[in-house]
Amino acid sequence: MSDLTRDEVAHVAHLARLRLSDEELDRFTGQLAQVLDHANDLRALDLSNVAPTAHPVDLGTVLRRDEVSAGLGRDAVLASAPAAEDGRFAVPRVLGDEP
Amino acid sequence: MRDGWEMVIGLEVHTELLTASKLFCGCANAFGAEPNTQVCPVCLGLPGSLPVLNERAVELAVAIGLALHCTVAPSTFHRKNYFYPDMPKDFQISQYDLPINAGGYLDLSDGTRVTIERAHLEEDTGKSTHLGGTGRLHDAERSLVDYNRAGVPLVEIVSGPDIRSPEQARRYAAELRAVLVATGASDGRMEEGSMRVDANVSVRRPGEPLGTRCEIKNLNSLRSLQRAVAYEADRQVALLEDGGRVRQETRHWDDGLGQTSTMRVKEEAEDYRYFREPDLTELVPSEAMVARVRAALGPMPAERRAALTALLGDAEATGDVLDTVIQGGLDAFVRAAIEEGIDAGLALARAANELGDAQGAGRLDVPAFVEVLARESAGRLSATQAKTVLGDLARAGGTADDAIAARGFVPMSSEALGAVVATVIGEHPGEWSRYVAGEDKLAQFFIGHVMKATHGQANGQAVVAELETRR
Amino acid sequence: MNALEIAADVRAGELSAVAAVDDALEAIARRNEELNVFVHVDREGARARAAEIDERVARGEDPGPLAGVPVGLKDNLCQTGVPTTCGSRILAGWRPPYSATAVERLLGAGAIPVGKTNMDEFAMGSSTETSAYGPTRNPVAPDRVPGGSSGGSAAAVAAAMVPVALGSDTGGSIRQPAALCGLVGIKPTYGLVSRYGLVAFASSLDQIGPLARTVAEAATCLEVIAGHDPRDSTSLPEPAPDLRGHLDDGVAGRRVGLIRELVEGADPEVVAATRAAADALSAAGARVIELSIPELRLGLSAYYLIAPAEASSNLARYDGVRYGLRVDADDVTAMNVATRTAGFGAEVKRRIMLGTYALSAGYYDAYYGQALKVRTVMIEAFARAYEQVDTLLGATAPTEAFALGAKVADPMAMYLSDVFTIPTNLSGHAAISVPFGRGATGLPLGVQLLGPARSETRLVSAAAVLEAGREEA
Numbered sequence A: 001m002s003d004l005t006r007d008e009v010a011h012v013a014h015l016a017r018l019r020l021s022d023e024e025l026d027r028f029t030g031q032l033a034q035v036l037d038h039a040n041d042l043r044a045l046d047l048s049n050v051a052p053t054a055h056p057v058d059l060g061t062v063l064r065r066d067e068v069s070a071g072l073g074r075d076a077v078l079a080s081a082p083a084a085e086d087g088r089f090a091v092p093r094v095l096g097d098e099p
Numbered sequence B: 001m002r003d004g005w006e007m008v009i010g011l012e013v014h015t016e017l018l019t020a021s022k023l024f025c026g027c028a029n030a031f032g033a034e035p036n037t038q039v040c041p042v043c044l045g046l047p048g049s050l051p052v053l054n055e056r057a058v059e060l061a062v063a064i065g066l067a068l069h070c071t072v073a074p075s076t077f078h079r080k081n082y083f084y085p086d087m088p089k090d091f092q093i094s095q096y097d098l099p100i101n102a103g104g105y106l107d108l109s110d111g112t113r114v115t116i117e118r119a120h121l122e123e124d125t126g127k128s129t130h131l132g133g134t135g136r137l138h139d140a141e142r143s144l145v146d147y148n149r150a151g152v153p154l155v156e157i158v159s160g161p162d163i164r165s166p167e168q169a170r171r172y173a174a175e176l177r178a179v180l181v182a183t184g185a186s187d188g189r190m191e192e193g194s195m196r197v198d199a200n201v202s203v204r205r206p207g208e209p210l211g212t213r214c215e216i217k218n219l220n221s222l223r224s225l226q227r228a229v230a231y232e233a234d235r236q237v238a239l240l241e242d243g244g245r246v247r248q249e250t251r252h253w254d255d256g257l258g259q260t261s262t263m264r265v266k267e268e269a270e271d272y273r274y275f276r277e278p279d280l281t282e283l284v285p286s287e288a289m290v291a292r293v294r295a296a297l298g299p300m301p302a303e304r305r306a307a308l309t310a311l312l313g314d315a316e317a318t319g320d321v322l323d324t325v326i327q328g329g330l331d332a333f334v335r336a337a338i339e340e341g342i343d344a345g346l347a348l349a350r351a352a353n354e355l356g357d358a359q360g361a362g363r364l365d366v367p368a369f370v371e372v373l374a375r376e377s378a379g380r381l382s383a384t385q386a387k388t389v390l391g392d393l394a395r396a397g398g399t400a401d402d403a404i405a406a407r408g409f410v411p412m413s414s415e416a417l418g419a420v421v422a423t424v425i426g427e428h429p430g431e432w433s434r435y436v437a438g439e440d441k442l443a444q445f446f447i448g449h450v451m452k453a454t455h456g457q458a459n460g461q462a463v464v465a466e467l468e469t470r471r
Numbered sequence C: 001m002n003a004l005e006i007a008a009d010v011r012a013g014e015l016s017a018v019a020a021v022d023d024a025l026e027a028i029a030r031r032n033e034e035l036n037v038f039v040h041v042d043r044e045g046a047r048a049r050a051a052e053i054d055e056r057v058a059r060g061e062d063p064g065p066l067a068g069v070p071v072g073l074k075d076n077l078c079q080t081g082v083p084t085t086c087g088s089r090i091l092a093g094w095r096p097p098y099s100a101t102a103v104e105r106l107l108g109a110g111a112i113p114v115g116k117t118n119m120d121e122f123a124m125g126s127s128t129e130t131s132a133y134g135p136t137r138n139p140v141a142p143d144r145v146p147g148g149s150s151g152g153s154a155a156a157v158a159a160a161m162v163p164v165a166l167g168s169d170t171g172g173s174i175r176q177p178a179a180l181c182g183l184v185g186i187k188p189t190y191g192l193v194s195r196y197g198l199v200a201f202a203s204s205l206d207q208i209g210p211l212a213r214t215v216a217e218a219a220t221c222l223e224v225i226a227g228h229d230p231r232d233s234t235s236l237p238e239p240a241p242d243l244r245g246h247l248d249d250g251v252a253g254r255r256v257g258l259i260r261e262l263v264e265g266a267d268p269e270v271v272a273a274t275r276a277a278a279d280a281l282s283a284a285g286a287r288v289i290e291l292s293i294p295e296l297r298l299g300l301s302a303y304y305l306i307a308p309a310e311a312s313s314n315l316a317r318y319d320g321v322r323y324g325l326r327v328d329a330d331d332v333t334a335m336n337v338a339t340r341t342a343g344f345g346a347e348v349k350r351r352i353m354l355g356t357y358a359l360s361a362g363y364y365d366a367y368y369g370q371a372l373k374v375r376t377v378m379i380e381a382f383a384r385a386y387e388q389v390d391t392l393l394g395a396t397a398p399t400e401a402f403a404l405g406a407k408v409a410d411p412m413a414m415y416l417s418d419v420f421t422i423p424t425n426l427s428g429h430a431a432i433s434v435p436f437g438r439g440a441t442g443l444p445l446g447v448q449l450l451g452p453a454r455s456e457t458r459l460v461s462a463a464a465v466l467e468a469g470r471e472e473a
């Protein structure tokens, strides 16, 4: 069995900006543990000499020329904003500082 | 610093790169536009958008790396995941275990070599304005976000913990800024935020392991940096001497209060969940690109400092004056003046004092600088007039002739000067008889009064000559 | 009507594009309420474009290889001004200000998008039941699922609403619904089709591809949307391959490997269909051998760490600040939490949680890091297999279409329906699902042909052989 705990699931929910009810916390803990159990077949492998593959294609360095192109008009940008003010996106107060 | 303590300082410097477009999209990279007018699906992080890396940003990052003697290496981009409204994707594309530049150094004029751990590429965030309350972050009612800055290319330069004093921290930041400007990668403007400095400060008894460090943010000038580091080191020493313990935390420098205060405690270690950015390929700067950048790189401040020192020979110049001249990019002015036979001390003083700290050379060109100093040396401009004209030229440019004419600075005829000197002598008979009796230092007294009477137009040497003929 | 016939007739001036579009809109109107296939129908936009196509034909211009062909777009493909929700409440009402490259290319070829098709929320699912807009029913058997996550696109073609539709395939999301609805579905080589404008689920796995009734239609559509795009850094540098020219190449002399791990555990009918497909290829001159690639068994576990990890980061941006849903709260963090909690469904939350966990401090090496190494192991195993054979054969899905609701409560059971399709996404290779055989209750089944990167020409010619073999059987 995976050693995933309810507290860990709650911590992960916090990192992911999700709120889980007690019932969801229980259910998710069980369901995630099941998937992680399935992943134990991977953990059991000795792959210490294997390089990781983060991406399936190796295209080398891909660069774009430093040229300015037209962006979106401000009206188009703010059209989808849940709240806007003074040409900017409005959000409720920010409590924490940027890391 | 109190006896028996040593401070250990490392700096993290972010600099915006002088590209035309942003790091991963074609939006303009320009300061001061109307909010949210330099944005597109990519830098707004709209669903489905994808980043494509700007070649010029890579070249400028390589230029910084080469200037700092780093190894330019194959690198990758990672995502740094955290939620913040300034950050359109709620992750920042940055570099992690494989930065483009690593393992360099920067030599300071005091002989210290500061190691450069890394200088990596990353994207900038947007900017929030906090409204309501007092307008400060914590009591604001709401915030307004402008994403024009989001995606602007940055290089973050991380020094080793090799700095040992607040003065040295300032010296390092000033020298680094000069290097960044010399590479053409940055304009180095701290007040506009295009160069931003965070300081990691800890204290220890010499020889002991590193102490717990605090990171100081909001350092908007070199002066703030120096003050903040000094304050913070004192705070930590006082705490430790009282038997306390330094908490690892991020602290905010308040320039008005002159102190740092807790911003965020790092008890709950940040978990940024770094992983390879799957929307970008690896970044391996080609040998051709590195060679091209290297060839285009002009002389760096250290080299220019050595060249100027050699030219000065025995001429006295303190380290600070020399640093000001070199870091302000004024050495070409000084060298040209010396080559025209102008006194080295005068050239250094005028460059450092009139151009260095004030505004830089601005629109002043080398021939105009040399001409002004030549006239001052020949007694055709007073010192005051020369300083005024240099200021005018830095602001407005043009030729020395035009600037001098615009001010109406014509040399005083010896008759006119003689008349003024005679008047001043007449007004101060006591001082005059003492001067005549051999009290030479009173010459300064008379020069001062003549200057006052002529509104600075008189030449000091000419005044002395007039005094001598009457003595 | 077949897409190629429509295009030929429209280009020849024998059929008006407006009529073709009206046919599609009518078919949608007839069955959409019952099947819940389209979440948005762009009636006016489609008719306006069709009129434009007809005008161009009248002027003597050639609008392109898909002239007047109505197409369905999975609701994770951006089209300027047309709602794009990814089957999620969190994007309700969002109209992108730009179009995906694949959509632009369809438009450039004369195709006419008629609307956005239903999908599992953010493509996370294998049945189109996790959509916030309700499940889609399988047109072949309305009590069954159409598969997923591109179930809406599959159902749109299977219900003859449109001849072709675009889907996206992250772990089988084109091929599995194609199989369950009796269609051809192609998961192209990673990078063959630009991902620009495809709302990301798992960026290193996602690919856009076509679903159609025939190999020729799917191949034509893929040719149109494929080819280098400078807006996607991971786009292959070359132009689109010639696929239509290779449909009749046959398989004579080809070496095909029937892969044990791509049929094991499947229903007996599925195993039988795959063996029959092997026989059909043999009969057409291919040399078929049985092969085992045990490493493929590791795919599912690796996938369910890698895909959620990337998704947890890709879906962070749905925070209520710039677009989509916002649930207000006193401070911005509380607003983020309230918005995401209300906006995402259970499956999306589960995968965000899983991915966040797999990347978090202390677990990265054990889970995500290990999964990336398994990815290497699988790619190397594929490479060894491709030294012996040039094409692999297996089942697409382990079962025929299952009943609505059958696997909703058991995520692991649902995940297992992608077990045969996932390895191709992890390797970035190409695969095509072709209808072949029938399940226990007579529903269509699909078999899968797999090839290395850039093997699409070979795959479509082999698929065409199976297509012909099926018709003869």
Ligand SMILES: [Zn+2]
Residues within 6 Å of the ligand: A071, B022, B025, B026, B027, B038, B039, B040, B041, B042, B043, B044, B151
């Ligand atoms: Zn942009």
